[in-house]
Amino acid sequence: MKELSQLVRPNIWKLSPYSSARDEYSGHEAKVFLDANENPYNQPLNRYPDPLQHEVKALVAKTKGVREEQIFLGNGSDEAIDLCYRCFTQPGIDNVVAIEPTYGMYRVCADINDVEYRTVNLDDHFQMSAKEMLAATDKYTKLIWICSPNNPTGNLIDHDEIEKVLKGFDGIVIIDEAYSDFSGQPTFREVLDQYPNLIVLNTMSKAWGCAAIRLGMAFASKEIISIFNKVKYPYNVNNLTQEKAKELLEAPYEIDKWVRTLLLERERMIHSFQVLPICQMVYPTDANFFLAKMTDAQAIYDYLVEHGIIVRNRTRVTKCGNCLRVTIGSKSENSQLLAALRQY
Numbered sequence: 001m002k003e004l005s006q007l008v009r010p011n012i013w014k015l016s017p018y019s020s021a022r023d024e025y026s027g028h029e030a031k032v033f034l035d036a037n038e039n040p041y042n043q044p045l046n047r048y049p050d051p052l053q054h055e056v057k058a059l060v061a062k063t064k065g066v067r068e069e070q071i072f073l074g075n076g077s078d079e080a081i082d083l084c085y086r087c088f089t090q091p092g093i094d095n096v097v098a099i100e101p102t103y104g105m106y107r108v109c110a111d112i113n114d115v116e117y118r119t120v121n122l123d124d125h126f127q128m129s130a131k132e133m134l135a136a137t138d139k140y141t142k143l144i145w146i147c148s149p150n151n152p153t154g155n156l157i158d159h160d161e162i163e164k165v166l167k168g169f170d171g172i173v174i175i176d177e178a179y180s181d182f183s184g185q186p187t188f189r190e191v192l193d194q195y196p197n198l199i200v201l202n203t204m205s206k207a208w209g210c211a212a213i214r215l216g217m218a219f220a221s222k223e224i225i226s227i228f229n230k231v232k233y234p235y236n237v238n239n240l241t242q243e244k245a246k247e248l249l250e251a252p253y254e255i256d257k258w259v260r261t262l263l264l265e266r267e268r269m270i271h272s273f274q275v276l277p278i279c280q281m282v283y284p285t286d287a288n289f290f291l292a293k294m295t296d297a298q299a300i301y302d303y304l305v306e307h308g309i310i311v312r313n314r315t316r317v318t319k320c321g322n323c324l325r326v327t328i329g330s331k332s333e334n335s336q337l338l339a340a341l342r343q344y
């Protein structure tokens with residue numbers, strides 16, 4: 001890996017961050033807070049939230065098996081994705097490499113930041129070639145994006161190929177594990193200490209059932225996390241979100257049950273799709289959704305919309321011609337989808 005000072009945008013490397021009132025004070029003795037121009041009334045919402053979310057991070061550290069200094073919390077994973085560009089890439093100069101097809105936000109954030117977005121197609125089994133990924137890089141490549149389990153394909157990317165990228169690339173490798181709770185496989189969080197160039201993304205939006213609170217996580221070396229902390233908005237995670245997240249992390253009993261139920265439903269849905277005459281194949285999945293190749297994805301999508309059922313039409317995505325992406329819902333939602341498709 002290159003030195004971080006070579007990878008970080010020069011202005012960000014030099015940046016002295018905004019110092020908020022709550023940054024400058026830390027400790028537990030104080031009882032009178034007259035430092036932040038807050039209103040003393042309307043407690044507890046009158047107070048600014050903890051800018052570094054210490055209490056949430058302590059719980060995340062325990063749940064995820066990482067140290068607090070290795071955690072960044074953001075307004076969804078989307079904030080962490082955007083921060084990767086804003087911290088590491090110089091607009092108009094640097095580039096990034098990503099698997100294709102994958103999650104759309106990596107490209108959108110590249111476009112917003114005016115950073116060249118290079119893609120390397122997955123093979124016919126939606127697997128990545130480390131060799132091809134590395135061949136697509138040059139001296140201006142700062143980031144490599146890998147999503148595993150991948151969206152929209154659903155499958156895990158081969159662990160050994162990912163390790164080859166981590167070992168072979170001298171920039172930052174981001175592995176988005178938004179769906180790892182559904183895969184039952186080892187996660188890259190566990191090898192964080194071995195790879196100083198690794199950033200792993202997680203989210204509360206999927207298995208944790210909390211898309212509405214907007215809480216995304218990045219795990220990385222404490223050096224990378226401190227760069228994120230200096231660039232993020234001072235109060236990027238609001239207090240309602242922090243409180244809800246603590247509640248969930250302290251009593252996560254439902255999550256395993258939800259995941260088990262969704263995985264059983266996923267099997268039922270896949271088997272049911274496989275016998276539909278309008279379904280040509282269902283791709284293997286390690287997530288809470290599956291990709292299905294249909295006879296005519298657009299027509300079936302339109303038909304479902306007319307019946308008030310929305311799936312994701314991925315037919316115009318690379319290598320996903322005539323594919324629909326179907327999220328596993330409740331038993332009743334899933335059954336309604338199947339009933340409608342059987343009537344098609």
Ligand SMILES: *Cc1c(COP(=O)(O)O)cnc(C)c1O
Nearest residue numbers: 076077078103151178203205216
């Ligand atoms: C859904 C999803 C996320 C979650 O994004 P949030 O901003 O945390 O809701 C992240 N990555 C991928 C690949 C996803 O599919």
